[in-house]
Amino acid sequence: MSQHLLELSAAQAVAAIRAGELDAAELFELYRSRAAADPLNAFTWVAEDAAVAAPAGAPLAGVPAAVKDLFCTEGVPSQSGSRILEGYRPPYTATVVAKLAKAGAPLLAKTNQDEFAMGSSNENSAYGPVLNPWDRARVPGGSSGGSAAAVAAGLAPWALGTDTGGSIRQPAAFCGIVGLKPTYGACSRYGMIAFASSLDQAGPLTRDVTDAALLLRHMVGRDQNDSTSLELPEEIRLPSRGDLKGVRLGVPQELTGTAGGIDPGVLASFEAALAQAQALGASVEPCTLPHAPHALSAYYIIAPAEASANLARFDGVRYGLRVAGDSDLDTMYSRTRAQGFGAEVKRRIMLGTYALSSGYYDAYYGTAQRVRTRISQDFQSAFAEVDFIVTPTAPTTAFELGAKSHDPLAMYLNDVCTVPMSLAGIPAISIPCGLSDGLPVGLQLAGPAFSENALLDAAYALEQALAFDGRSAWAGGGAPA
Amino acid sequence: MLERQQVDHVARLARLELSDSEADTMAVELSKILDHIEAIRALDLEGVQPTSHVVDLVNALRADVPQRSLTPQQALAQAPEPTDAGFGVPSPGQGAE
Numbered sequence: 096m097s098q099h100l101l102e103l104s105a106a107q108a109v110a111a112i113r114a115g116e117l118d119a120a121e122l123f124e125l126y127r128s129r130a131a132a133d134p135l136n137a138f139t140w141v142a143e144d145a146a147v148a149a150p151a152g153a154p155l156a157g158v159p160a161a162v163k164d165l166f167c168t169e170g171v172p173s174q175s176g177s178r179i180l181e182g183y184r185p186p187y188t189a190t191v192v193a194k195l196a197k198a199g200a201p202l203l204a205k206t207n208q209d210e211f212a213m214g215s216s217n218e219n220s221a222y223g224p225v226l227n228p229w230d231r232a233r234v235p236g237g238s239s240g241g242s243a244a245a246v247a248a249g250l251a252p253w254a255l256g257t258d259t260g261g262s263i264r265q266p267a268a269f270c271g272i273v274g275l276k277p278t279y280g281a282c283s284r285y286g287m288i289a290f291a292s293s294l295d296q297a298g299p300l301t302r303d304v305t306d307a308a309l310l311l312r313h314m315v316g317r318d319q320n321d322s323t324s325l326e327l328p329e330e331i332r333l334p335s336r337g338d339l340k341g342v343r344l345g346v347p348q349e350l351t352g353t354a355g356g357i358d359p360g361v362l363a364s365f366e367a368a369l370a371q372a373q374a375l376g377a378s379v380e381p382c383t384l385p386h387a388p389h390a391l392s393a394y395y396i397i398a399p400a401e402a403s404a405n406l407a408r409f410d411g412v413r414y415g416l417r418v419a420g421d422s423d424l425d426t427m428y429s430r431t432r433a434q435g436f437g438a439e440v441k442r443r444i445m446l447g448t449y450a451l452s453s454g455y456y457d458a459y460y461g462t463a464q465r466v467r468t469r470i471s472q473d474f475q476s477a478f479a480e481v482d483f484i485v486t487p488t489a490p491t492t493a494f495e496l497g498a499k500s501h502d503p504l505a506m507y508l509n510d511v512c513t514v515p516m517s518l519a520g521i522p523a524i525s526i527p528c529g530l531s532d533g534l535p536v537g538l539q540l541a542g543p544a545f546s547e548n549a550l551l552d553a554a555y556a557l558e559q560a561l562a563f564d565g566r567s568a569w570a571g572g573g574a575p576a
Numbered sequence: 577m578l579e580r581q582q583v584d585h586v587a588r589l590a591r592l593e594l595s596d597s598e599a600d601t602m603a604v605e606l607s608k609i610l611d612h613i614e615a616i617r618a619l620d621l622e623g624v625q626p627t628s629h630v631v632d633l634v635n636a637l638r639a640d641v642p643q644r645s646l647t648p649q650q651a652l653a654q655a656p657e658p659t660d661a662g663f664g665v666p667s668p669g670q671g672a673e
Contacts, residue, residue: 186650280631293629319638323631392613403590410591412663417656423669425591433593441592445583445602446609448590458617464626466616471627504608520630544630 097125101569105158105252105306106333112156119157120145122252123203126159129572130204130250135226137241137250138204139164140172146201153199155313160200161251163242164208166192166297167286171202175288176210176220176238179435180415189286190318191255191297198313203251206241210437211406212262212290214238215509218500219439226496227270228571229534233493236266236509242300243270247565248572253310254300259290260394261489261513263298264525268488268537271527271565273554274300275307278544279520280325283318291401292323294394294517302565304526304555308333311547332548334555339375342553344540345382345481350512358491360531365487368528368538371560372485382477382484386469390515393470395507396450396463397518402440403447409435442503471519478543483553486512488525488537516541524554527563535565578607 100122103111111117123146130141138161149157162168165175167185174180188196196202209219217225217240225240227233228248235244239256243266246254256263258276267274275298282297289295299310312331318324346369351357357365369379411417411431418430436444450459477484489509499506516523516539523541530536538557542550583603587594594602657664 183654186646186653280633322636323629323633325631325633386619389616389619392616395609395613407591411656412665413651414654415656419656419666422666424666425668426593427666428591429593432591436592441594441598442602442605444590444592445586446606449578449582449586449606452586452589459613461626462616462619462621464628465621465624466619467627468624469619469621471630503605504612507609518627518630 100125101249104302106309108158108252109156109309112158119149123157123159123201126203126251130161130245133250134572135228135231135244135248135250136223137207137225137245137248139174139207139222139241140205142203149199149201155195155199157199157201158252159203160195160310161204161206161242161245161254162192162202163239163254163256164205165212165257165288166255167288168192168202168205171205173205173288175212176208176222177435177440178221178416178437179409179431181221183415187286190283190320191314192286194316195313200310200313204245206239206245206254208241209238210440211288211402212238212257212259213402213439213443215261215265215506216499217241218496219437221437224496227493228568229271229493231571233495233534234269236269236489236493238262239300240266243267243272243274246270246300246302247272247568249569250572253302253306255297256300257287257295257297258517259294259398260517261510263300264513264523264537264539265489265509267300267525268527268535269493271535271563271568272300272302273304273307273524273526274298275311275524276516276522277311277315277547278522280323281315281327281547283316283321283324285318285320289405291398292405293401294398304334304551304558307524308551327547328545329548331551334551336552336556337559339372339377339553339556342377342483343481344369344372344377344379344483344485345477346379346485347382347384347387347477349384349387350486356490356508356511357487358531361487361491361536364529364531364536365538368557368561369485372557375556375560380481382481384470384473384477384515386466386473387515389466390470390518391507391511393463393466394510394514394518395446396459397467399443399447400450400460401447403444403451406440406444439503467518470515474519474521482542483550484541486539488512488539492531492534492536512539520544522547522550524550526554526558527565528561529563578603578610
């Protein structure tokens with residue numbers, strides 16, 4: 096019976112519950128017990144009790160969601176993967192999580208992540224690395240690695256993540272699932288423990304494109320508690336497109352060559368998927384994003400700069416860790432932060448503080464902001480010629496634990512294909528497009544701001560043709576071998 | 577190349593106590609990252625406006641209607657040193673600037 100329930104996508108489970116064929120409480124308990132076993136260290140907290148029954152007629156019908164640790168959840172630990180917030184139980188719930196609960200998707204679990212969402216491998220969590228269900232010797236990607244691994248392994252029906260420079264899309268690619276970063280502002284950031292405020296955006300990690308559309312539909316909307324949130328021009332629809340006739344796909348030369356560090360196996364899988372898109376009627380043409388090769392540099396100035404300001408709040412005064420002894424106030428700040436933050440967070444605070452410091456501000460931060468303008472203009476020019484940009488989501492498949500953790504720059508290069516879209520604030524989705532040496536490869540589709548419905552439709556059509564089967568990862572969610 | 581002295585200065589600005597060996601490592605790692613980043617300073621960006629934010633919204637204010645906020649007890653519940661009057665902290669002492 097439970098294997099049968101596991102076969103259902105989240106959207107199928109919603110439909111089954113609404114049709115009276117499935118008991119929401121039974122589904123919750125199946126996933127709750129699978130998550131509680133946690134063979135991948137994907138969770139930092141799992142519900143102990145059955146969920147409060149979803150309101151009658153709730154559109155998500157009680158199909159529970161796993162939520163990245165950095166979303167504040169009232170009374171439930173919300174630690175953002177950091178020692179400095181160990182045991183922190185917020186007095187309020189993030190808007191997106193509250194919206195999902197109201198729509199009938201209760202909280203199943205909180206997922207492990209890189210500390211403050213800084214990382215591409217989930218090895219920066221203070222609570223230990225998450226393992227990839229396809230191969231437990233490998234990373235799940237990051238920073239939403241727990242959410243991606245949980246969905247891929249069948250430990251959660253669907254999950255919430257956040258994406259600042261690729262933190263939804265890259266782990267989705269590494270774990271063989273779907274991950275969508277919406278247009279900046281589509282989802283309220285209220286209650287998301289901030290990393291880089293001009294880039295952070297919540298989004299779904301799901302088994303398939305339909306699930307992503309369904310979850311996103313209940314996440315979006317203007318929120319008076321986030322002045323950068325906005326109303327989308329139209330409701331998110333469930334995708335239904337069967338072909339790609341008339342769709343123009345642009346392949347940016349800057350992000351798709353082996354010269355750009357893309358692994359040959361990834362490139363082969365990507366190109367096979369493009370051939371499928373053509374068979375569905377799409378045109379595939381080269382395009383150019385001239386400033387894309389500089390996106391990573393701009394990102395690694397802007398994001399740490401914003402982070403250094405956002406993380407100033409962790410000072411041992413209002414919540415979280417305090418390391419005091421008999422020291423004075425200033426020493427208490429410095430020692431609390433020294434013991435509470437991990438190495439990568441310290442590195443980025445240092446980088447950001449340096450980039451914003453007197454005498455360097457314009458040379459670094461000002462320059463990066465101008466590059467950001469150029470990158471947005473590049474996308475605008477490209478979208479005058481094509482409907483969507485397509486790239487591999489990440490330059491490699493999931494790498495081995497420890498392979499890059501001692502080389503920060505090598506780790507940053509993981510984000511080369513995802514960061515440009517983040518800087519431009521445009522929506523992008525990663526879908527699994529095949530395997531390379533037995534590991535999933537992600538294909539990224541990006542569209543203009545507010546093109547979510549068209550993007551989901553195109554991704555859906557391609558998904559049907561590619562017919563990727565991720566079920567072999569469910570075994571990775573079973574008891575440790 | 578970032579000098580050790582600069583690292584100490586930035587760590588001070590960031591209120592981050594670094595051990596000697598941490599500061600040395602930081603100097604090497606940050607220098608490597610900055611070397612990579614430096615390339616953008618060679619771009620011709622004359623006349624390009626900076627983007628601080630991609631959403632073109634101004635004065636996105638909510639209606640000025642009173643609403644419930646956290647009680648003092650809720651706000652103090654997670655504090656390392658709650659007091660009747662608020663958040664307790666060590667004395668500013670000699671280290672204050």
